[in-house]
Amino acid sequence: MNRSELGGVRLQGVFENLSDQQVDAVLAAAIVRRHEPGEVVFEQGEEASWFFILLFGRLRVTQVTAEGQQVIVRMVNPGDLFGIAKALNRTDYPGTATAVSASAALVWPMSVWSDFVAQYPGFAQGAMETMGIRLQEAHTRMRELATEEVERRVAHAVLRLGNQAGKKEKDGIRIDFPISKQDIAEMTGTTLHTVSRILTAWENGGLVVSGRQKLLLTDPHRLLLIGDGVVPGLL
Amino acid sequence: MNRSELGGVRLQGVFENLSDQQVDAVLAAAIVRRHEPGEVVFEQGEEASWFFILLFGRLRVTQVTAEGQQVIVRMVNPGDLFGIAKALNRTDYPGTATAVSASAALVWPMSVWSDFVAQYPGFAQGAMETMGIRLQEAHTRMRELATEEVERRVAHAVLRLGNQAGKKEKDGIRIDFPISKQDIAEMTGTTLHTVSRILTAWENGGLVVSGRQKLLLTDPHRLLLIGDGVVPGLL
DNA sequence: TAGTCTCTTTGATCTGTAGCAAACGCAGAG
DNA sequence: CTCTGCGTTTGCTACAGATCAAAGAGACTA
Numbered sequence: 001m002n003r004s005e006l007g008g009v010r011l012q013g014v015f016e017n018l019s020d021q022q023v024d025a026v027l028a029a030a031i032v033r034r035h036e037p038g039e040v041v042f043e044q045g046e047e048a049s050w051f052f053i054l055l056f057g058r059l060r061v062t063q064v065t066a067e068g069q070q071v072i073v074r075m076v077n078p079g080d081l082f083g084i085a086k087a088l089n090r091t092d093y094p095g096t097a098t099a100v101s102a103s104a105a106l107v108w109p110m111s112v113w114s115d116f117v118a119q120y121p122g123f124a125q126g127a128m129e130t131m132g133i134r135l136q137e138a139h140t141r142m143r144e145l146a147t148e149e150v151e152r153r154v155a156h157a158v159l160r161l162g163n164q165a166g167k168k169e170k171d172g173i174r175i176d177f178p179i180s181k182q183d184i185a186e187m188t189g190t191t192l193h194t195v196s197r198i199l200t201a202w203e204n205g206g207l208v209v210s211g212r213q214k215l216l217l218t219d220p221h222r223l224l225l226i227g228d229g230v231v232p233g234l235l
Numbered sequence: 236m237n238r239s240e241l242g243g244v245r246l247q248g249v250f251e252n253l254s255d256q257q258v259d260a261v262l263a264a265a266i267v268r269r270h271e272p273g274e275v276v277f278e279q280g281e282e283a284s285w286f287f288i289l290l291f292g293r294l295r296v297t298q299v300t301a302e303g304q305q306v307i308v309r310m311v312n313p314g315d316l317f318g319i320a321k322a323l324n325r326t327d328y329p330g331t332a333t334a335v336s337a338s339a340a341l342v343w344p345m346s347v348w349s350d351f352v353a354q355y356p357g358f359a360q361g362a363m364e365t366m367g368i369r370l371q372e373a374h375t376r377m378r379e380l381a382t383e384e385v386e387r388r389v390a391h392a393v394l395r396l397g398n399q400a401g402k403k404e405k406d407g408i409r410i411d412f413p414i415s416k417q418d419i420a421e422m423t424g425t426t427l428h429t430v431s432r433i434l435t436a437w438e439n440g441g442l443v444v445s446g447r448q449k450l451l452l453t454d455p456h457r458l459l460l461i462g463d464g465v466v467p468g469l470l
Numbered sequence: 471t472a473g474t475c476t477c478t479t480t481g482a483t484c485t486g487t488a489g490c491a492a493a494c495g496c497a498g499a500g
Numbered sequence: 501c502t503c504t505g506c507g508t509t510t511g512c513t514a515c516a517g518a519t520c521a522a523a524g525a526g527a528c529t530a
Contacts, residue, residue, distance in 0.1 A: 063374070067464060069382045073374060088367035094374070117360075124359055125352075131366045132323035138373035139298070139308060139329070145380035146424030147304045150487070180507065189381030194487060196509060212496060212507060229302060235486090385517070415477065429517060431479060447477055447526055470516090 014053065014081055014130075017122025026116065026123075030106040035059075035099035037178070041083070044096045048085030050107050054078050057103020058165060058177040062186070063095045072186040074137065075100075077164050081130045086113040101177040145189050151235050153188040154198050155227035158208070162217050172209070172218035180213050201234040249288065249316055249365075252357025261351065261358075265341040270294075270334035272413070276318070279331045283320030285342050289313050292338020293400060293412040297421070298330045307421040309372065310335075312399050316365045321348040336412040380424050386470050388423040389433050390462035393443070397452050407444070407453035415448050436469040 015023050035041055035057070042050070044063060059076035073095050076082045085093050108116075116123045144153050158175075166173040181192040181199065188195070199210045207223055209216040217223060225231040250258050270276055270292070277285070279298060294311035308330050311317045320328050343351075351358045379388050393410075401408040416427040416434065423430070434445045442458055444451040452458060460466040 063378060065378060065382050067382075071378050071381050073377070087363060088371055089364055094371065118356070121353070124363070128322060128359070128363055128366065129324055131363065131370055132325075135366060135370050135373060136323060136329065138370060138377060141377055142308070142373060142380060143298060143300060143306050145377065146306050146421075147300050147302075181509095182507080186381075191488060192508080193489080193510085196507095197487095200509070416479095417477080426518065427478080428480090428519085431477095432517095435479075445478095 014123055014126030016126060018120055022120055026120070027106075029112055030108050033105055033107045035103045035105070037099055037101055039099045041097040041099060041103075041105070042093045044093060046093050048083065048091060048093050049110050051081070051083045051086065051110055051113060052105040052107050054080050054082065055104045055106060057099060057105075058101045059097045059103060060100050060183070061095045061097050070186050071189075072183060074134070075161070075164060081127065084113075084127060084130070086110055087127050087131060100179075148229070149233075150188065150190045150194055151198050151233040152227050152229055154184060154190070154195060155223045157184055157187045158215065158217060159220060159223055159227060161215070162220060166217070169216070172216045173220060175215040175217075178213040179215055198235050205234045207234075249358055249361035251361060253355055257355055261355070262341075264347055265343050268340055268342045270338045270340070272334055272336055274334045276332040276334060276338075276340070277328045279329065280327050283318065283326060283328045284345050286316070286318045286321065286345055286348060287340040287342050289315050289317065290339045290341060292334060292340075293336045294332045294338060295335050295418070296330045296332050305421050306424075307418060309369070310396070310399060316362065319348075319362060319365070321345055322362050322366060335414075383464070384468075385423065385425045385429055386433050386468040387462050387464055389419060389425070389430060390458045390468075392419060392422045393450065393452060394455060394458055394462060396450070397455060401452070404451070407451045408455060410450040410452075413448035414450055433470050440469045442469075 015026065018026065032055070033041075033052075041052070041059060042048070054076050056078050058078075059082070061073045061076060061082070062070050063073055064070050076097065082097065083093060085091065088094065117127070144156055148156070161175050161179065162173045165176045167176045168174075181195040184195045185192045199208060199215075202208045202223075203210055205222075207217070207219045207226075209218055222231065226233050250261065253261065267290070268276075268287075276287070276294060277283070289311050291313050293313075294317070296308045296311060296317070297305050298308055299305050311332065317332065318328060320326065323329065352362070379391055383391070396410050396414065397408045400411045402411045403409075416430040419430045420427045434443060434450075437443045437458075438445055440457075442452070442454045442461075444453060457466065461468050
C-alpha cells in the first residue's frame with residue numbers, strides 16, 4: 001500500500017512528499033474519531049483545538065449569519081483536510097462541521113500544526129494546495145451567485161455534488177448521502193420551495209429523480225447545458 | 236528601516252521571517268514594473284510567468300463569465316502579493332488584473348517561486364497567510380451574496396473599500412481611486428442602475444457623497460448599521 | 471467654446487423568486 | 501398497523517430588483 005493512502009483513501013497530497021518513517025510519525029500523533037449522522041464535529045466560534053482528515057463518510061460545513069440564516073460553505077469528502085483554522089491564522093473555527101453520514105476522521109491536536117509545517121515541507125505544501133482548491137471553488141461560487149439565476153446555480157450545485165459524492169448506477173449518478181432540498185437551497189442562496197419547484201420540473205423533463213433526501217442525476221449532460229446557460233431551463 | 240517594509244509599504248508578512256541578507260537576495264531577483272490607470276498587468280487565461288507584490292497604486296482583479304459578464308474578484312492594495320497562480324497549482328492566471336490608478340509592483344519570474352518556498356520558510360508562510368485572508372474574504376462575500384439583499388451588500392462593499400483604500404478627510408472617508416457605479420455593481424452582483432439609485436438615496440440621507448467615479452463615506456457608522464441589517468435601509 | 475464621450479440619473483415596466491399558507495406523504499416509533 | 505413528524509409539494513400573492521429607454525451632466529478634445 002502506498003503510504004500516501006490509508007484504507008484506500010487518497011489523503012489530498014498532505015503526505016505526498018513524506019518518507020515512510022515520517023508518515024508513521026505523523027500517524028502516531030493522530031487519533032481516530034467516529035461520528036454518526038447529525039453529530040457535530042466542531043462548532044463555529046469554538047476554540048480550534050484540533051484539525052482533521054476525513055477517512056470516510058461525509059460532512060457539511062456551514063456558517064450562520066448574524067440573523068440566523070444558514071449557508072453551506074462546502075461538503076467535506078474522504079481524504080479532505082479540514083478544521084485547519086491555523087492555516088487561516090485563526091484560533092476559532094469559522095464554521096460548523098456536521099456529519100451527514102457515518103464518518104471517521106484522523107484527528108491531531110492543533111498544537112502539532114506548526115511542528116508539522118516546520119518538519120514536513122510536503123505538509124505545508126499539501127495544506128497550501130488544499131487552500132488553493134478551496135479558494136478557486138469559493139470564487140466559482142461567488143461568480144455563480146453574482147451572475148447566474150437560481151436554476152443554473154442549482155444545476156451547478158447538483159453537478160458538483162455528483163462529482164464529489166456521486167455513485168454511478170445504471171440509471172444515473174446517485175448522490176451518496178442524504179441531501180434535502182433545504183440543503184441544496186443553502187448551497188445556492190435560495191429557498192427550499194424554489195429548489196423543490198426546480199427539481200420537480202427537472203424530474204418531469206427526465207433530468208433527475210428526486211425523493212425524500214434522495215437525488216439521482218439521470219441526465220448530467222443536459223444539466224450541464226442548463227448550468228452553462230446553453231439551454232433555457234425548464235422552470 | 237525595517238526590511239519587511241519597502242518605501243514604507245508593509246509587504247504582507249512575506250518577508251517577515253527573513254534575514255537581511257535573504258531579503259536582499261529576494262529583492263535582487265525582482266524587477267519593478269509600473270502601470271498607468273487602465274493598463275492590464277496580466278490577463279485571465281494567460282500563462283502565469285510572473286508573480287507580484289504591489290508597491291503603490293491600486294489594481295482591480297476581475298473574472299469574466301462564459302457569457303461575458305464581468306465580476307470583480309477583489310482589489311489589490313499596496314503590500315499585497317498577487318498573481319500567485321503557482322500557489323493555486325495553476326499554470327495560467329485565473330483572472331485579469333488592471334491598474335485603476337498609477338501603480339508599481341515588484342515582479343518575479345514564476346520560476347523562482349519554488350525556490351523561494353523551499354529556501355525561505357517565511358515566504359511559504361506568508362503566501363499561506365495571504366491565501367487564508369482571501370479565502371475568508373471569499374466566504375464572507377459568498378455569504379453576503381447568498382443571504383443579503385442588494386442594499387446591504389452595497390453597504391458592505393463600500394465599507395470594505397473604505398477600510399482598504401479609504402483616505403480620512405474632514406467630512407468623511409474618501410475612496411482613494413476612481414470607482415464607478417459599474418464597478419460597485421460588479422462587486423456586489425447587481426446592476427449599475429440599482430447602485431445609482433441606492434447611492435442617491437444614501438446621498439439624500441447624508442450617508443455618502445457620490446460623484447462621477449468618486450465616493451465619500453460621510454456616515455460609515457450608519458452604513459454599517461444598514462449593512463448589518465440593524466436598520467432598514469433607505470431605498 | 472462647442473462637441474463628443476462616457477458615466478450617471480431617473481422613469482416606466484416586467485418578472486423571477488421570495489414569502490405565506492396549507493396540504494401531502496414517506497419513514498420511523500410505538 | 502396506526503400515529504406522528506419532518507421533508508416535500510404546490511398554489512397564490514407580493515415585491516425587489518432587472519430590464520428597457522432616454523435624458524442629463526461632468527470631463528476631456530479640438
